[in-house]
Amino acid sequence: MNIGMLLEAATSEVVVMSSLSCDRHDPISSARLAQHVRPGVRYRVLVPDWARVMPVLGALTLADAIVRTVPHVPSDALVVDRHTVLVPADQARLAVFQLPAVVTTTLELFEQIWPRAVPLFTSDLPDSAELTVRQREILTLLWEGHTDESAAARLEISVRTVRRSVAEIMSRLGARSRFQAGAKAADRGWLLADAS
Structure with a gap:
């Protein structure tokens, strides 16, 4: 099955879990997804934290994919329209499944991880995920080396x-x-310039 044709046929959602540890020919790699993201189809992409610096993730976000990262992605998989699952068979080929049990299991794994994953950009965070001024003050003081006790006193x-x-x-x-x-907070610009 041609992955490009499958992605072009998507009508509602594409879900991606990628450890980015496969061979460069791996069709699940997010590097091949940016060209397929289009309006009307929601793309959610989950990759490891170490990949945050990869320019292709920024390209995916600019194309309106939602990209999040976690310390470890447990499996490589791509799910199209909650109907078809692709997983690596080896470094060059994919295994394709449309069995409901395989689709459901893959999606359940993704949905368990997704809420704990950190958005690539702060703008992808819901308002409720923003830190309060007090939380920023605390985090900044601790980042500067203060103990819990000295931060509390200050x-x-x-x-x-x-x-x-x-x-x-x-x-x-x-x-x-x-x-x-x-x-992670520094990466998102959540630390205050001066907590004194």
């Missing part, structure tokens, strides 16, 4: 409030550590 709030805010921020960013949360 902002005249409780240590418990600091810790709760950090936990919320880490969850929102899908970060596994405070350092990763700070790096």
Whole structure:
């Protein structure tokens, strides 16, 4: 089955999980998707965090695909119109499935990961995902090296409030550590220029 023809025939949605670790000929690679994104078909693309610097992801976003990243993408798959699933058979070929059980299982895996994934650009975040000024102050102080206790004292709030805010921020960013949360927040421009 020709992947280009399948993507051109899509009428409602294309869902992509790509570890970007396959051979350069891998047709699931997001590098081949940008040319197929078109109005009326929603594209959701999930790739690893390390790929955030790849220009092709920006091109996908400019083409109106929704791109998110996670630390680890567990499987490579492409689902077209919730009807057809393509997975790598080897480095050069795809296996195509239209069995409802395979489609449902693949989509369930994607939908479990998608809410925890971090949008490529801040503009892709819903308003509710934006940090409050207080959360930005806390995150900035911690990024500058302050302890929970010194950040709490500086902002005249409780240590418990600091810790709760950090936990919320880490969850929102899908970060596994405070350092990763700070790096992701810095990448999105969420840190304040001066928290003093």
